[in-house]
Amino acid sequence: MSLQTECFIVWALGLPVFFQASAVAGFLVLGYLVYYRYFHSLAKYPGPPLASVTNLWKTYHLWNLHLPHTLVRLHEQYGDVVRVGPNDLSFRNPDAVNTIYKAGRQLKKTAFYDGFTTFNPNLFGTQDEEIHAIRRRQMAHAFSLQSIKEMEHLVDSHILKLRKNLDHFSDSNREFDLKDMIAFYVFDVLGELAFSRSFDSQDERSLALLPPVNDHIYLACLMGMTPEALPWIKKVLPFIPIPWLQRLFHARAQLRDLTAACVRQRIEAGNTDRKDLLxxxxxxxxxxxxxxxTELDINTEAFAMIVAGSHTTSGTLTLLFSHLLQNPEILNKxxxxxxxxxxxxxGQVISYKALEKDLPYTMACIYENFRINPVFTMPLPRKILAPGGLVIQGCQIPRKTTVFSLNHVVHHNPSVWGKDHDQFKPDRFLGPNSKQLQGYLSPFSTGHRMCIGKNMAMMNILKVLSTVLRNYKMEMVHPEEPVETLSVGISEKKGRLICRISRR
Structure with a gap:
């Protein structure tokens, strides 16, 4: 050992303990940064430098409500595979979707989903494949197309209420927010189909009656973005006196109480001839x-019904009407x-049987709406469990890597959809490769963990769209305003959808 080295050691040991500890901590942090930035197994994949060393990068972009759009820009800059976390890769190619979400038990859900747990992990959030398989079998019949059709008359009763409200605005020549009217309708239908009760929000037309789903999902995604710290985060965050954070926890408590009340009321009603999702x-x-x-088990799944069954459908319908009303030629077709x-x-409501006919242009508009503005826009991360890793898009991805393919990113891949991917063009689904393009859409996710409520959502979308357009003439008050979205993990139209309406 040289004299200079010995002198340095003697000098360092003579420093106060605080400075010694700080120096050690500094070297450890420096070593961490250098390793993850330059020597980690994912270091060869491009991406924002900050994202390679911390998941707080994703947390920030989710917090500012633009994570899907940020990821689209990153893929435009870096290509089809982007490193978006120390151990996370984002994929843009449609082929990656099937590899990631249809690979069975070679991949599993990550601790990200623990951020959504309010009672116990539900059908959406559970990482236990055995529990998921059992619960899905128990619920599959209730959500089947046949079962949903048997409840169609209940859907119709609430479409009639929607029509009553639209008639009121037509007769009074008043402007109104279609976004709110759709939200009231969807929430009431959800209550009817899930719990055999209406929430009567269409009668009251009060936003205070709508469940604070956005706040719950925003909180869940913010916590889940740093899964390695989630147990600590869930214990500490509720006690941080930041008003907007406390609002999110209060919203989750409201949803929990609403769920428990609905389930208790349904249990007390006992067995009835009427069937519902519960x-x-x-x-x-x-x-x-x-x-x-147990009642806790039932609360767990009922909570998911309220969260997943309300905002996603209303958000999709609102965006669909927005695009149609902003494009009169498409609307007229x-x-x-x-x-x-x-x-x-x-009849006053279009039957679902009639809507099962061939309606190619109408369906093309629905597909295009799913493409340009998918409502379910949170990352759906999976961790690779296969011992040798997994090949995705020709890349050998190491075991324990977290991977995802965000539908908004896939749906805006210019190599698939063209340079006009930001434009609402239903005709893209009427060409010779329309079936192939439909296969690239994943508005309800895909694989064995796809959304169980797809049939209910599609019935609502088709019946409301057709009944409204067959009976009313509607226009946007501000058609010049672009259709923009904000995402808390699920997306919705930014701002209001103010319309005028008259009977046809």
Whole structure:
């Protein structure tokens, strides 16, 4: 050892303990930064430098409500594979979607989903594949197309209430917010189909009646973005006296109380001839013990019904009407197709059976709305468990890497959709490769963990769209304003959708 080195050691040991500890901590932090930035197994993948060393990068962009749009820009800058976290990769190519979400147990959900847990992990959030398989089997029949069709008359009763409100605005020649009217309708239908009760929000037309779903999901995603610290975060955050943070926790408590009240009321009603989505859980039994589900188990899944069944459908319908009303030529084509094919529908509400006819242009508009503004815009991360890693888009990705493919990013890949991917163009789904393009859409996710409520959502979308357009003439008050979205993990139209309406 040289004299200079010995002198340095003697000098360092003579420093106060605080400075010694600070020096050690500094070297450790420096070593961490250098390793993850330059020597980690994912260092070869491009991405923002800050993202390579901390997940707080993703947390910040989610916090400012623009994570999906930020990821689109990053992929435009860096290509199809982007490093967006110390151990996270984002993929843009549609082929990656099937690899990631249809690979079965080679990949599993990560601790990100623990941020959503309010009762116990539900069908959406559970990382236990056995529990997921059991619960999905128990709920599958209730959410089947046949079962949803059997409840169509209940949907119709609330579309009639929607029409009553629209008639009021037509007769009074008043401007109104279509976004609110759709939200009231969807929430009431959800209550009817899930719990055999209406929330009567269409009667009251008060925003205070709508569940604070956005705040719950915003909180869940913010916490889940740093999964390695989530247990600590969940213990500490509720006690931080920041007003907006306390609002999010209060919103989650409101949703929890609403769920518990709905379930308790439904249990007390007992077995009835009327079936609803909760019926399957009330009679379900544990395959091993034969015992019925506990009230906590039922609350767990009912909570997911309220969260997933309200905002996603209302957000999709609001954006669909926004794009149609902003494009009169496209709107007129949809109206002409509906008038031609539904001329025998003389009732006040269009039947779902009639909507199962071939309506290519109407469906093209729905597909294009799913593409340009998918509502479910949170990352759906998976951790690779396969011992040798997994090949995704020709890249050998190491075991324990977290991967995801955000639908908003895939849906705005210019190599698939063209340079006009930011424009609403339904005709792209009417060409010779329309089936292939439909296969690239994932508005309800894909694979064995895809959304169980797809049939209910599609019925609502088709019935509301067709009934409104067949019976009313509507226009946006400010058609010059661009259709923009904000994302808390699920997206919605930014601002209001003020319209005028008259009977046809």
């Amino acid at each position: 019926s399957s859980l009330l009679v379900a039994t544990d395959p091993e013990t034969g015992s019925k589900l 949809v109206i002409q197709e509906l008038d031609l094919n539904l001329s025998n529908e003389t």
